Amino acid sequence: MISIHWKPDKNSIVPLRRQIINYFTDKISKGQWPIGSIIPPQRDLARLFNVNRSTIVAALSELKSQGLIEGNGKSGTKIISSSILDLTKSQPDWQTYMREGIQIPNYKTIKTINDIEWDDKIIRLSSGEPSPELFPDGNMKKIVNKVSIDMNNLGYECPHGMYHLREEISKYLKAQNIDAAPSSILIVSGALQAIHLISIGLLQPGSSVFIEKPSYMYSLQILQTLGMRRLGIPMDHEGIMAKEIPKYVKKHRSSILYTIPNFQNPTGNVMSQERRKELIKICKEEKLPIIEDDVYRELWIDNPPPDSLKSLDKSGNVLYIGSMSKALSPGLRIGWIVGPDSVISHLADIKMQMDYGSSSLSQLTVAKWLSTGLYEEQVDFLRKELRIRRDIALNALNKYFSNMATWHIPQGGYYVWVKLKGKINMHKLFEEGCKSGVLLYPGYVYESNSNTNIRISYSYASHEDIEKGLHILSNIVQRLLHD
């Protein structure tokens, strides 16, 4: 049996599993652990490395798939080859396949966040989702139980999604002055999928998408992947500067506008009523379709935002996107698109081609939340809680950042967009944050060359952690400002 005097580094951003794989590969390929050697049982390795058993299982599985080891944890795992090269000879060249695949990988920063935010101990000032503390545990149980009683066969759904859910959404939208029959509504698996469907359904390589600068859209790779261009249009405190649009339209054929009018991600900005009217008017004149991403609408803290662009749109210019993720629960993966019937049918056909529709269980559950009125109750609760959380974040910012940064007070949503007074190395800030156990989104994710902004989310971390996380960050920022 091999003896091991090594431990993975828990403070590294390299995942534990990866560290273990690297260590083993190194030992084996250098011949330090010769072919035929027996590796200690999984349980012992877990104790030795002070990691979960599942991490060991994952690491050994990869070593197995590389052909380096064989056998299972119980009777002992044996080294059977000293070189991954042996295997590469017979394996497809996966690296090339992955590199050459059409879809561009996520930004490294986002990938890192996606991979490490599952660690319990980390403070997530990054996450755009309601905290587990805000999860409507009792009512969700009640509703899913009702669903279990009422449900029938869960077959493939019709292309637009479950009719009853579309009726409920239609009523719900009516209360927001949006007139949408069920046939004008498509159920999707969240707003992100809506963006995806619209992009592949209505745009082509070379198309241009006008977006706010900064915008959530900059954090996505979908347009790049498809050969489309993102064109940032400046914002002022009223929102995207609509009067700039005509000059862009003249230059770019086959384009569309994407906007987040309410509690914008990342700035928290709300588009004024005047600006909404102006935007609708200009886009109509320019025959420029609008994608209105309204996932944060419900999350106002002080006053409800103005009516949506969709409610002002009398000529079928606007594709309206909503979602259950931000106000109820992202794990349901339910959102919707509202638009002219013919466009919705076209997108429904494409949705069928991508995944044959969204989970029926999730659709039934969302329909019940709406029909019972419990959704309204949850949103009310959320608003009150978000006010408390926002104020905790603002207090902590005042306490720790007042000399180093400025920010606007968000009137709703999840985010404070903090602008540092000096330039720092944002990648370093992100990395040191990770090492100190605090996750945030650096501004460059939302605007390629921003090296002064960070997005702070107050929706996820606990009250204490918001304060603690900002304290830790302020120390790092201070240090980096002096570098």
Next chain:
Amino acid sequence: MISIHWKPDKNSIVPLRRQIINYFTDKISKGQWPIGSIIPPQRDLARLFNVNRSTIVAALSELKSQGLIEGNGKSGTKIISSSILDLTKSQPDWQTYMREGIQIPNYKTIKTINDIEWDDKIIRLSSGEPSPELFPDGNMKKIVNKVSIDMNNLGYECPHGMYHLREEISKYLKAQNIDAAPSSILIVSGALQAIHLISIGLLQPGSSVFIEKPSYMYSLQILQTLGMRRLGIPMDHEGIMAKEIPKYVKKHRSSILYTIPNFQNPTGNVMSQERRKELIKICKEEKLPIIEDDVYRELWIDNPPPDSLKSLDKSGNVLYIGSMSKALSPGLRIGWIVGPDSVISHLADIKMQMDYGSSSLSQLTVAKWLSTGLYEEQVDFLRKELRIRRDIALNALNKYFSNMATWHIPQGGYYVWVKLKGKINMHKLFEEGCKSGVLLYPGYVYESNSNTNIRISYSYASHEDIEKGLHILSNIVQRLLHD
């Protein structure tokens, strides 16, 4: 108030809603119903046309969105413009957007099936899903109720999907001699999404995908849309002709093989054990990756099929796809991909970019089906029922088609692949089937120039309807053979 002496044609394949819209548009644009005229209330229209209220709501909504009418059903809807052209002036040119969007629409035949199969009265010899009669009503209720009790916060999941579900799938696969740690498994929203992810994650425009001829893959537009080629390789009774592969590989760089070894869609064919070994050997030599789509594995009627390609694969050549759709319920939208860890991580990243993961409710539900052992019970039940249904279909075929067609007896799965003895106009068969209330998939969906085959599914229609549907079809075929 306008008076109407017209009814939609219930036997037409044009949806009722569309017929009503066309009728109204025609009347209005010809000035027969002048501006200012009042349209009868929705309830009256529904009675007059003998359609659901929801159909009227949908039709009026589209007319509204075209700017032809205004107001709601109660106080009376008014005609406000005589020409959709008026509106086109101010509306974006949606037709052009739709035509030029990247994604190719579904085949017209498939679109028609997707749109009309929701009609209760139609006999669905088309559907590749278990009949509502086979839905495990009691156990599904029990399990979803358990899920409601146990569940916690439904937040965004980690990129690979819920860990606990991956553990359960790992155990499940172990019983099938597939060694896959949770880190080698990616949860997806059904096998169709798996195909989508693999295509955009690992292939590029110009890539070639080798498939069986005929194959389910021919019914999808994803590869075409992405600029990839489908190359059909002939099958014999043992499955895809593996020895043909090397000569194709030489001609086509950056390629992958897609196969459905068990109860293939559409032929019902099972690949022999010998052929599996040969295929694995040849693909390894050629370094050709394999996508093994194994969604029908559980549905054997007579004997279990041979072990999967994945279980024979010692060098990480195979990406293995499974799904809950065929053996449990498609509305759950849960499937999985198994492959080398690095490839799975890459695909997980892409899945995050497409929809941030699959429904947590569905994931919890599937995990419970597996962990309680009730899944095995359901599959046992399904096998017995499929045997009965297959035999009903075979009897009816013997009775009505023995002079006109040949077929193999499927050993499992859902389909009989019926080969007509003469050539007929398949489009006509499909259309006349629709008109007579029987849906089927014509062979050309699975092999572009097939005008002799039809795919008959015995999984969905009731016992009586299988017999009745085949009877009706036989009359149509007979007529067309004589044309």
